[in-house]
Amino acid sequence: MSTGTEPYVDDVVVDDAGQQESFLEVENLRVWFGTPRGMVRAVDGVDLQLRKGETLGVVGESGSGKSVLSRAIMKILAPNARVLDGSRIRLDGVDLATVNPKKNRHLWGVDLSMVFQDPMTSLTPVITVGKQLTETLRYHLDLDAKAARAEAVRLLRLVGIPEPEKRFDQYPHELSGGMRQRVTIALAISCSPKLLIADEPTTALDVTVQHQILNLLRDLQASSGMSMILITHDLGVVAGRTDNIAVMYAGRVVEMAPTRRLFSHMRHPYTRALIDAIPKLDHPSHTRLASIPGRPPTIVDPPPGCSFAARCPSAQDRCTKETPTLVTTPDSERHSAACFFPLGTPEGDVARRRNIEAGVTAAGTPVLSGVTV
Amino acid sequence: MTELVQQRPGPESVTEIEAPLEVFDEHVRPVRRRRDFGALFGVVWIALVALAALLAGVLPIPDPNEVTNSFSAMPSADHLLGTDAIGRDVLSRIIYGARVSMAVAIGATSLSLLIGVTIGMVAGYFRGAADATSSLFVNFMLAFPPLIFLIAVVTALQPGLLTLVVALALVGIPNFARVARANTIAFADREFVTAAKALGARPLRILTRELLVNVMLPILSLALVVMATLVVAEGSLSFLGVGVPPPTPSWGGMLAAGRESLSEEPQLVLVPALFFFLTVFSFNRLGDWARGRVGRESSI
Amino acid sequence: MAGSGTAHLRDEDDIVLSVRNLTVEYVGSRGERVFAVSDVSFDARRGETIGLVGESGCGKSSVAKAVMQLPAPTSGSIVLEGAEIAGVKGAALRRQRRKLQMIFQDPISSLNPLRKVKDIIAEGLRVQGGTSKKEVAARVQSMIERVGLDPDTAADRRPHEFSGGQCQRISIARAMVLDPEVLICDEPVSALDVSVQAQIMNLLEEMKERYQLTMVFIAHDLAVVKNLSDRIVVMYLGKVCEVADADDLFASPAHPYTRALAQSIPEPDPEAQIQEAALSGDLPSPLNPPTGCRFRTRCPLAQEICATDEPEVREVRPGRFAACHFPLDESATDEPPLDASADLDHSAERAVVA
Structure with a gap:
């Protein structure tokens, strides 16, 4: 600690x-x-x-x-x-x-630029990879055609695309998913x-x-x-x-x-629950996962209270009535958590132990197996 | 510090607990604040026309073929929409004419839907030879100018309402077949169809239990648009004199009859034309509305 | 990689599912021949979970579909409780389907959007026949409850009213209501949020214990596969690379591809050493797979023989089967401990000098 x-x-x-x-x-x-x-x-x-x-x-x-x-x-x-x-x-x-x-x-x-999950969000299917790159370069950086082409090829090489001169004239659908994502990265970084x-x-x-x-x-x-x-x-x-x-x-x-x-030093019960829910390669097989009950909500007119309270094994009465704000933790200026009963603190440990003993949280959620203090 | 709570096997330990919050899909569409008044009007109008057509016999209106001696009269208390060139009550003829329009809209469209959807679903699900054969038929039908086809069929057969309905149904089949085929292909790729196969379901069961309802949603919105088209087609045929034979009243026939005195008595054309317009407009608006609904349903 | 061969198959009484020399080839949309699965074999004991793992294009989903006869494989044998099912059709196949069920990846697409939950779950019993209406209703009711949904509120709703995780529960209920011997799970948790994924994995484990279920679990996430499996088959480009017990496989991979996979997994541990790219390049096209070992184009250990001779699956160490001419030995991944022991030696020396 x-x-x-x-x-x-x-x-x-x-x-x-x-x-x-x-x-x-x-x-x-x-x-x-x-x-x-x-x-x-x-x-x-x-x-x-x-x-x-x-x-x-x-x-x-x-x-x-x-x-x-x-x-x-x-x-x-x-x-x-x-x-x-x-x-x-x-x-x-x-x-x-x-x-x-x-x-x-x-x-x-x-x-400011962005890379998306689906490369086709930023690539046009009907224009060659090279032209999409040179158009961006010419628009934003005012390069002439020759300089833009040279720069585009340099960028394609930079993002690890083999044979960039050949790829320059190909369409996005001719590339694999990984190659397409490389092209969108080249696009995103083209203007530094x-x-x-x-x-x-x-x-x-x-x-x-x-x-x-x-x-x-x-x-x-x-x-x-x-x-x-x-x-x-x-x-x-x-x-x-x-x-x-x-x-x-x-x-x-x-x-x-x-x-x-x-x-x-994770403090928020959600962070901990998220980590615990992931199967890990160094755990033996058939290790029972500590799952989080329920599912992530989408919020419309939220009642007061912590939005995680319904799924949180530490939830207390206060969590269902007041909304916690993000506050700096006492032991580090750069660490903050939005929780009344942070993990690793005395009040957090007491809260969780109380729920484990009761088998149910203040929000009425049963405490699932595998939940620890 | 790390005491493990005893695991409890059994269903209770996996019960999903609902967060007490409004929960729904993340990709929500923007609010549509305005109601679709066009579609609302469409429902009311078509309901009125259909009801009038159905109840034509019991409504307090004169016989549509009863000739009076007031020719081409303007609307009056006796004749709410006036009379035509030989003194028949226009309102009564409009209402009886609606029977023809509705019979065509509903009868021909249903028949066409039944045959078209069957062809399209079989073609889309089995592909191969079934698909090739039906494509040939559908393309053949589409290559034929519909009006010429209709005139050919109607003149070759006994003229009458039934002939008209059958002929118009034939014209509508390719539309339904194509949409049904496309949707069947799209849904047949979905995993729930694979799951049904994995359970051992036979093709007929998959077509009727899994695919039919899904295919019918877009088909029903298409049906409304086809109804509009067929009402126009019936009107055109009657206008050309190959529709329902006189003296049975029909809107197209009334238009044709009024055409000769268009400059002197424009109301004889305007009244049926207005009914025509509003009915076709209503079907189309309803079709648009239904298509919007289907889009939203299938995006869920 | 490339592993043909059946050295890893077990000759025991309690083998429930045995897949031998499975090959799936089909004609693609442009008339080209796609070699999706080439000569893959594996078997599963009663109550055992076999994990099939590999990246996209390795053929793991094609294996699942072929075992399910959806459609039947190009060639190969699939023996379920002693009965051959490859190529079986009609009523005979329908009877076998009761014993062999499947769960799909996409929780939304695998449920008919316009049918009620109770009808979706009852479908298998109705198709298979022989169960009275009352009995069907009762079994559907109890199955809904068993997968963790509330039967009173869930039964009459349609799939779009449920979240992805709940839809996956419905899928599990649909498969389990037939009381199958073998359950094939094709990426059942990869579309779910992390917190929900754990719920579904736990549910599958419970189902397995309760019903003595034999499972084939397919996923691209190595940690997920390891958690649920007893034995893992690593696939690459339609071939078997390596077969081992789940607990041993990633600790000491024998096949270079398995090692690359293990090194690529992002571990939720900031102290973990990030390797330089474990593998370069992309997957070759399954239309024209490389000669010899299919992994050789990306393998850091490839030699000439790898291009000419296809390695067979063989037992490279006790209980460990790999299809590689140059399998890694057990200590191959233990470089850090080696360094550490070197340090220890130095300190020991220093201690001696002192």
């Missing part, structure tokens, strides 16, 4: 100078969607900071709001989305809400972005190809110094490849910490 080995806690008190250091700042972001059943709170008050050159992992299940968050930053939300007043996204000190995308065509696509958002970039790929793509992103980041947000449902993907991790649940960040610290 010591924090002595924590390499990422640089214990710089977050003062004004610290604020300056943040490259991307998201403040109280709220994105709601109008639906037949009412306003869905896809993102409901998210605060995030990302420093230059760092990688932030955003982890969550379906409906956690992780993709909506990235689309809000990219300003590519669906038409029925509403960004609520008071939401603020600042990139390098510039409030993105004040930037007109029509006048400032080179912010999105140059400073300062921030790259990768939304489930490897979910559709096989593990061996996933490994290659994740390594590619890591190498590109190391050489360019860009910041990166890696969005995924897979804690394994972010474990070795991020500086910080934000865990999202039901539209909110429930825990945020430097990566190593998050894994060694």
